[in-house]
Amino acid sequence: QKEVEQNSGPLSVPEGAIASLNCTYSDRGSQSFFWYRQYSGKSPELIMSIYSNGDKEDGRFTAQLNKASQYVSLLIRDSQPSDSATYLCAVEDDKIIFGKGTRLHILP
Amino acid sequence: GAVVSQHPSRVICKSGTSVKIECRSLDFQATTMFWYRQFPKKSLMLMATSNEGSKATYEQGVEKDKFLINHASLTLSTLTVTSAHPEDSSFYICSAGNRGFFEKLFFGSGTQLSVL
Numbered sequence: 001q002k003e004v005e006q007n008s009g010p011l012s013v014p015e016g017a018i019a020s021l022n023c024t025y026s027d028r029g030s031q032s033f034f035w036y037r038q039y040s041g042k043s044p045e046l047i048m049s050i051y052s053n054g055d056k057e058d059g060r061f062t063a064q065l066n067k068a069s070q071y072v073s074l075l076i077r078d079s080q081p082s083d084s085a086t087y088l089c090a091v092e093d094d095k096i097i098f099g100k101g102t103r104l105h106i107l108p
Numbered sequence: 109g110a111v112v113s114q115h116p117s118r119v120i121c122k123s124g125t126s127v128k129i130e131c132r133s134l135d136f137q138a139t140t141m142f143w144y145r146q147f148p149k150k151s152l153m154l155m156a157t158s159n160e161g162s163k164a165t166y167e168q169g170v171e172k173d174k175f176l177i178n179h180a181s182l183t184l185s186t187l188t189v190t191s192a193h194p195e196d197s198s199f200y201i202c203s204a205g206n207r208g209f210f211e212k213l214f215f216g217s218g219t220q221l222s223v224l
Contacts, residue, residue, distance in 0.1 A: 041199070041218075041220075042217070043217055043218050044152070044215055045215070046213070088151070088152065094157075095142060095154060095157050096142065096154070096203070098144075098151055098152045100150070101151050101152075
């Protein structure tokens with residue numbers, strides 16, 4: 001059974017600080033990785049995708065991938081209260097497998 | 109971005125009745141649609157993968173006779189919860205995309221099912 005693991009949190013971060021979210025996956029052959037944000041009662045929305053080892057930056061978000069360690073992370077700089085949500089790590093095989101999500105709470 | 113329409117957004121039904129949820133890709137054709145279920149404060153759980161024109165592939169533990177999935181066209185997939193019971197109460201979400209290009213995977217707005 002292919003798995004995607006995340007710490008469920010909650011992760012509390014002061015406003016303006018960097019939030020660091022982590023994810024590990026079990027299938028070494030996975031090639032595509034995604035971070036989604038989900039607000040309570042809403043559907044997930046894609047934040048970042050990453051396919052190659054290293055960092056990928058988009059605005060305040062940076063995704064990091066280490067295939068050797070089977071590890072993917074998301075950094076959120078200058079955290080805002082509106083960033084408070086559940087962040088889902090997802091891995092593509094022939095389908096998208098989601099982790100359980102990490103609840104992030106930005107403290108004003 | 110592309111739009112996936114899911115309805116109804118909320119449904120309340122009596123135990124034993126069947127409920128149909130529709131998922132439509134409005135401005136693109138989707139070869140693959142996924143159906144997820146999410147209980148409060150829990151993760152998205154993939155129920156089944158639906159490919160246009162073929163039978164859905166169900167995840168382990170999901171009863172295919174209870175959760176009927178039809179993907180008759182490239183723009184429409186339906187999930188029917190048959191003989192619903194209170195334990196089926198959950199948030200059901202569909203997503204649509206094309207195999208091999210799942211970065212372009214779009215989610216419906218979800219259906220909150222409450223079975224009395």
